[in-house]
Amino acid sequence: MTRTDANDPIAGAAPKDRSVSLFDRARAHPFILLVIVPTLVAALYLFTIASAQYRSEAQFVVRGLEPQPAPASGVGQLLGLSASLSPGQQEAQSIREYLRSHDAVRALRGEGVDLVAIYRRPGTDPLSRLWSPAPRAETLLDFYRDHVDVIYDPDDNITRLSVRAFDPADAQRIARALLALGEKRVNAYNARLFDASLRVASGESQRAQDELESIQRQLGGFRERERDLDPAATGAGGARQIEEQQARLDRAAATLADMRGKLSPNSPQVRAMAAQVAAASAALEAARARQTGQPEAVAGRLGEYEELRLQQEFAAKRYEAARARLEQARTRAANEQLFIVAVVEPNLPEKPALPKPLRTTLLILIGLSVAYGIGWMLIAGVREHRS
Known part of the structure; x- marks a missing residue:
């Protein structure tokens, strides 16, 4: 009996019929296979596995x-x-x-x-x-x-x-x-x-400062070498001295001329006044020589001194302008600071x-449903077109 049941074609066909029926059910209900099952899998992951x-x-x-x-x-x-x-x-x-x-x-x-x-x-x-x-x-x-x-x-x-x-x-x-x-x-x-x-501003300011210091050192060396703090002032003083000597000489010469018209040339007064005129003339020539006529005269030193002073003034102005630009750059940089x-x-x-x-589960369900509906309509349209 057992052997007969084992060899019975009807009894042996039951499992095959059951497997075919499951496949047929899946084919008969594609919405469950393509929409419901993926949604359930996603929901299982999101509700139980996904990390917060x-x-x-x-x-x-x-x-x-x-x-x-x-x-x-x-x-x-x-x-x-x-x-x-x-x-x-x-x-x-x-x-x-x-x-x-x-x-x-x-x-x-x-x-x-x-x-x-x-x-x-x-x-x-x-x-x-x-x-x-x-x-x-x-x-x-x-x-x-x-x-x-x-x-x-x-x-x-x-x-x-x-x-x-x-x-x-x-x-x-x-x-x-x-x-x-x-x-x-x-x-x-x-x-x-x-x-x-x-x-840039700091470099320009530093260069102007170095130039000013260099000219000041040259000016100090010139004064030490020539032993004259201010040749311009010395020259002005010498000019005033020349004017005074010239005035003294003119007065003495006028007095001598007046005395010669009244007294004998060999008169002691005339001789004394003539000596004064000669002394005044010698003093005038010496004063002029100190100004212009000697190698160490003021005129020779004054040209170099004036050139150094002019360079010093220009360097000082450049330094002041560079310092002003540096301060402006610092102010601008401070104002442009961000935080x-x-x-x-x-x-x-x-x-x-x-x-x-x-x-997320609802979005997946809605998305798969929409995709399934679009696919179903496309397939239905193709079948209708073929028929």
Whole structure:
């Protein structure tokens, strides 16, 4: 009996009929296979397996001491007449690009923030975590950009920073480190701006000062060599002395001429006055010789002295102008200094931002249903066309 049942074709066909019926049921209900089953699988993952991700958010602005230019009006924007970007806006955009770059990832490692360890935290589901324990730089950067958003709003000049991690403290830690990196970046920008603004003005001022000091040394050496503090004053004094000697000589000569008309030439008074005239004439010639007629005369020293004084005056004016430009450059550089103001500090999240299992499941169901409906209509259209 048992052997007969084993060889019975009807009894042996039952399992085959059951398998065929399951396949036929799947073919008969493709909506269940293509929509319901994937949705259930996604829901199972989202509700039971997917790891919670926490988001820490911060907002900051890059400002300077100088007032920001007013944004373009609505009409100006429609006409394409947008206002030029201020240094703060330009630097805010550059900071955004920096915080999303390889440099930021490398700098975070230098700040003690190990992104690989944070995003490979034990207990994280395999689909959400960073897979490789030693990822390539490009792989780590892509994963980092998926979890860190830096959005700059040019209308209100606010940069919004959002960081997701599998632990609330890790998300807040990364956000704080990124804010610190942005501040360091701004400080480096300020240092470069200060150096660039003052380098030329400082060099020009130093050259003017060196030139002035060199001329002053030459002037001091000239005075020491010639033993004359001010040849111009000496020359003026010599000129006054010549005038006095000339006046004395003229008076003595007039008196001598008058005496010769009244007295004998051999008169003692005439001889005495003639001696006075000769002495006055000799003193006048000596005074003139001291001014112009000798190698060490004042006229010979005065030319070199006046040239040095003229060079000194020009150098002093150049030095004063260079110092004024240096002060202006310092003031301008100080006014152009930028700094980061944290509008919103990084928060410690308490509620997971992702995943959102219910909403995500509904979106998957709706998306698959729409795709299934479109596919069903296309297939029905093809069949109708063939028939």
